[in-house]
Amino acid sequence: MSTTELKLEIINKITSITDTEILSEIYRLVNLESNMETSYKLSEEEKKAIELGLKDVKEGRLYSNEQADNLIQEWLKK
Numbered sequence: 001m002s003t004t005e006l007k008l009e010i011i012n013k014i015t016s017i018t019d020t021e022i023l024s025e026i027y028r029l030v031n032l033e034s035n036m037e038t039s040y041k042l043s044e045e046e047k048k049a050i051e052l053g054l055k056d057v058k059e060g061r062l063y064s065n066e067q068a069d070n071l072i073q074e075w076l077k078k
Contacts, residue, residue: 014026
């Protein structure tokens with residue numbers, strides 16, 4: 001059965017359901033699935049930034065949370 005045929009079969013079966021609880025559950029599942037399909041595609045610039053960040057970590061160029069907080073506080077004062 002193709003995807004299109006399967007969708008039509010599901011639609012046909014759903015239209016005959018009168019139980020509100022079952023319909024609500026179907027809606028919840030379909031909504032959950034549609035939310036899962038949403039994905040973010042990284043741009044090349046973002047991929048390069050991530051690669052640079054990972055390289056910094058491997059080479060020990062990083063700050064502790066406390067150090068980062070202090071740097072942010074100093075930056076915000078400017």
